[in-house]
Amino acid sequence: MGNPIAFQIRQPDAGIDFEGEQLEVARRTLKHLTPNQVLIAKYWGTGPPTKQWTPIIDILIDTYGINAPRAARILGAALAEECTVSRLYAGVHFPIDNEEGLRLGRQLERLYFFLI
Numbered sequence: 001m002g003n004p005i006a007f008q009i010r011q012p013d014a015g016i017d018f019e020g021e022q023l024e025v026a027r028r029t030l031k032h033l034t035p036n037q038v039l040i041a042k043y044w045g046t047g048p049p050t051k052q053w054t055p056i057i058d059i060l061i062d063t064y065g066i067n068a069p070r071a072a073r074i075l076g077a078a079l080a081e082e083c084t085v086s087r088l089y090a091g092v093h094f095p096i097d098n099e100e101g102l103r104l105g106r107q108l109e110r111l112y113f114f115l116i
Helices: 018-031 035-045 049-062 068-089 095-115
Strands: none
Touching: 018 068, 018 095, 035 068, 049 068, 068 095
């Protein structure tokens, strides 16, 4: 059995002000969405991105000879920010959820590539 992993994220019970600051930022964001931000929220919320981005990974692997884990990292890094912020634009997540989710995802990525 391996060692426990200490995730470098803030826990929900660590004094995060969901009912105050986080809710206010989410409300303010939703109130002032630009047309482009609405498109981003709709794009990521409807499901087609997976079907659209999978061929790009295939091209990176088949055409450019990049191995699959590296291709996934390239594409993941490019898409993570937009996918994450789309959740705020759609009114699904608080800003802190996005920040900590990205932090956790990046930590897991580093752990994964350290292990393989």
